Amino acid sequence: MIRKACAVALLAVAIAATGVRADEFTKEDLKKWDDAFRTVVKEGERLFHSSDLGKNSVSCDMCHPNAANTHPETYPKFQKQIGKMSGLRDMINWCIQNPQQGVPLAADDPRMVALEAYITWERRGVKLAPGKH
Amino acid sequence: MRNAIDRRTFLKQAGALTAAASLPFGLVNVAWGKKPTEKFTFAYISDAHITQIRGTEFVANFDKGLQRAALELNFLDPKPDFVVFGGDLAQLGKREEFEHGRELMKDVTIPIKWVIGEHDYYLDLGAYWQEHMAPLHYSFDHKGVHFVALNSILTHDEWTFRRWPTAQERMHQMARLDNPDGSPFMVKAEQREWLKKDLAKVPKDTPIVILSHSPLYKIFRPWNFWTDDADEVQAILKPYQNVMVFHGHVHQVLYNQIGTITFNAFMATAWPWPYPVTYSQLPNKVPEITVFMNRADPFKERDGTGWGNITMDGGEIHHYELWENTPRTVEKMPGMKYPADTKFQDPKSRIPAQTQY
Numbered sequence: 001m002i003r004k005a006c007a008v009a010l011l012a013v014a015i016a017a018t019g020v021r022a023d024e025f026t027k028e029d030l031k032k033w034d035d036a037f038r039t040v041v042k043e044g045e046r047l048f049h050s051s052d053l054g055k056n057s058v059s060c061d062m063c064h065p066n067a068a069n070t071h072p073e074t075y076p077k078f079q080k081q082i083g084k085m086s087g088l089r090d091m092i093n094w095c096i097q098n099p100q101q102g103v104p105l106a107a108d109d110p111r112m113v114a115l116e117a118y119i120t121w122e123r124r125g126v127k128l129a130p131g132k133h
Numbered sequence: 134m135r136n137a138i139d140r141r142t143f144l145k146q147a148g149a150l151t152a153a154a155s156l157p158f159g160l161v162n163v164a165w166g167k168k169p170t171e172k173f174t175f176a177y178i179s180d181a182h183i184t185q186i187r188g189t190e191f192v193a194n195f196d197k198g199l200q201r202a203a204l205e206l207n208f209l210d211p212k213p214d215f216v217v218f219g220g221d222l223a224q225l226g227k228r229e230e231f232e233h234g235r236e237l238m239k240d241v242t243i244p245i246k247w248v249i250g251e252h253d254y255y256l257d258l259g260a261y262w263q264e265h266m267a268p269l270h271y272s273f274d275h276k277g278v279h280f281v282a283l284n285s286i287l288t289h290d291e292w293t294f295r296r297w298p299t300a301q302e303r304m305h306q307m308a309r310l311d312n313p314d315g316s317p318f319m320v321k322a323e324q325r326e327w328l329k330k331d332l333a334k335v336p337k338d339t340p341i342v343i344l345s346h347s348p349l350y351k352i353f354r355p356w357n358f359w360t361d362d363a364d365e366v367q368a369i370l371k372p373y374q375n376v377m378v379f380h381g382h383v384h385q386v387l388y389n390q391i392g393t394i395t396f397n398a399f400m401a402t403a404w405p406w407p408y409p410v411t412y413s414q415l416p417n418k419v420p421e422i423t424v425f426m427n428r429a430d431p432f433k434e435r436d437g438t439g440w441g442n443i444t445m446d447g448g449e450i451h452h453y454e455l456w457e458n459t460p461r462t463v464e465k466m467p468g469m470k471y472p473a474d475t476k477f478q479d480p481k482s483r484i485p486a487q488t489q490y
């Protein structure tokens with residue numbers, strides 16, 4: 001009995017040390033995270049419509065208005081032109097290097113995350129179809 | 134008549150050798166009500182989007198498209214009577230872009246019938262165009278067919294004259310296809326009045342061809358695959374028995390039939406646009422009868438681009454010369470209710486690349 005009480009007390013201390021329980025986030029937190037998401041989508045939209053990524057003033061939206069025909073739901077897939085399994089970010093970099101004559105982005109570059117966020121946001125609700133051609 | 138593959142191979146060789154040769158296009162004779170006084174062909178090139186990077190540097194990809202179309206025109210047999218340029222010669226309406234585009238087309242030996250696009254208009258509102266190329270709207274008669282070129286990319290005065298601080302800013306805003314701050318295309322009342330007067334002297338059974346940049350019907354407003362007063366324009370055309378509208382702007386194979394009016398769109402020489410059905414967030418009215426052009430390999434620079442060739446002989450036959458994809462032929466034969474692809478109209482006859490991506 002005493003041991004059990006001790007354990008409960010220890011647990012209380014542990015919770016106090018880490019702040020709140022995992023399920024104790026608030027509506028304000030949700031709002032904050034959604035705002036963070038939207039900010040990045042917005043930045044992705046800006047990049048997608050700017051000539052910042054390449055070197056010849058060509059922008060992504062010139063071929064992909066509203067990010068159409070990027071079909072992010074089909075990635076990763078075997079990309080026949082590359083000859084191996086590729087992710088959406090490989091295709092983003094292909095576009096930056098070829099039609100835009102620019103320098104590819106690192107996978108963890110915040111601009112890459114922003115572009116992925118915008119592209120998938122414009123395709124929200126479409127069923128996942130990895131590998132589809 | 135050679136098959137498509139032979140023709141394409143021939144084209145490539147002819148282009149590579151720049152030989153004085155002719156293309157053996159299969160031309161089918163058709164009859165449709167009152168015929169033109171003489172059978173003839175004309176070519177259609179559109180949406181070159183010549184883009185200045187800086188100084189004398191231009192986007193090479195787009196240069197190559199226009200250059201190739203201009204070169205290939207010279208190999209056509211029969212030689213087309215003229216070529217229609219369907220608009221968007223420039224990307225940002227700059228004098229340098231117009232001049233460079235015209236330079237790339239300097240070897241075209243047949244007359245060019247210019248139609249203005251929004252990328253040509255919204256920097257100087259047609260000043261360069263009218264001074265060096267063509268009026269913004271005009272008509273002409275050719276072998277029994279009445280042709281009318283319209284400026285279909287006008288919009289609200291408030292947007293054009295008062296919304297933006299500079300002409301450059303206005304041009305940039307209009308150049309973005311998916312712009313939520315954009316504005317719908319219009320022919321507008323003044324030009325519609327001119328069209329009415331122009332057509333008043335034309336007998337109702339004379340074949341009429343309207344050349345516009347935007348589709349004169351409503352497909353998808355967010356990308357201006359749309360003309361806001363299309364219904365009013367169609368009402369003016371309604372009394373005529375055989376009306377064909379040829380337009381650019383959509384950068385894709387697209388055809389439709391509304392009443393007696395047949396609509397046809399052509400590819401760009403610069404790059405292809407997706408069909409609005411590929412944008413999953415909003416509804417669209419893409420014509421059911423259009424068999425989409427396929428996008429077999431976007432890694433190829435000229436994928437989904439090309440130009441067109443039209444035979445007028447009462448009916449109409451359009452040949453779509455797609456550079457990296459199977460060429461297409463769409464025709465409206467006598468007795469046909471709507472235009473149809475000669476090979477792929479039946480879904481069972483389509484190839485996997487037309488439904489996959």
Ligand SMILES: [Fe+2]
Pocket residue numbers: 180182220221250382383384401
């Ligand atoms: Fe265009």
Ligand SMILES: [Fe+2]
Pocket residue numbers: 220221250251252346381382383
């Ligand atoms: Fe256009």
